[in-house]
Ligand code: ASP
């Protein structure tokens with residue numbers, strides 16, 4: 001059973017070192033994205049439309065001023081809407097996802113986490129995949145210099161990254177490894193790798209379906225050494241018939257109406273991705289539990305009271 005006492009946790013050397021690394025990670029990612037011409041937008045904490053994320057069972061919703069809101073599960077729609085005014089944006093967005101309790105056994109699921117969410121006008125999936133690769137190379141190079149002491153505290157050597165990262169088709173890895181493909185691939189790999197082109201049935205409606213197929217122009221990046229999923233992202237759906245079809249049985253009229261309006265208002269085509277900052281910290285420091293990456297963690301468990 002998990003043992004957690006907030007004051008002990010706050011004084012834990014491992015937590016202190018991990019949070020220092022995280023602070024550097026955030027600074028370096030910001031530097032990189034500014035250099036590449038991205039603008040940082042401020043996060044949205046409560047939302048009338050947020051990521052449906054069908055694998056997350058419950059959302060936190062409430063009514064204020066006669067309007068119905070949810071805690072943001074991801075800024076997917078807001079970052080896309082931001083492209084009416086700006087070409088390339090990113091945000092460090094707090095996301096709340098009420099995961100099933102069994103997810104706590106992965107040791108890398110938090111109920112509240114921060115995701116670097118990025119979106120780029122007129123970009124194809126390959127364009128943002130190259131940005132993710134380049135950004136991680138830049139980050140690891142700088143960390144090797146700037147976080148030397150912390151990395152040596154953890155006895156951690158970051159892997160040498162080679163671009164482009166290897167790419168696997170979802171269909172191929174799923175037929176070879178089945179439902180546990182992510183874990184198997186991540187555990188057996190020594191380099192981050194992409195899994196691309198998920199079928200519509202496994203992903204949210206907002207990823208673009210490739211015409212004439214039931215596959216989507218989307219991707220996950222997996223960390224090596226069993227650290228699991230790092231990034232999700234892809235091209236955005238811009239075909240109204242596809243939107244209506246994909247949301248047909250989903251009891252999501254409000255979302256459907258909203259998304260169709262977004263398309264009618266001429267939202268530019270775009271691609272983007274999200275990368276969780278705590279999991280990135282966990283990987284960089286080589287930690288065996290995500291709890292050490294946050295001063296105030298919240299895990300999907302009943303028996304522990306978090307602050
Ligand atoms: N909305 C996705 C997520 O939060 C990321 C993305 O597609 O940009 O997993």
Ligand code: MG
Pocket residue numbers: 229231232
């Ligand atoms: Mg994902």
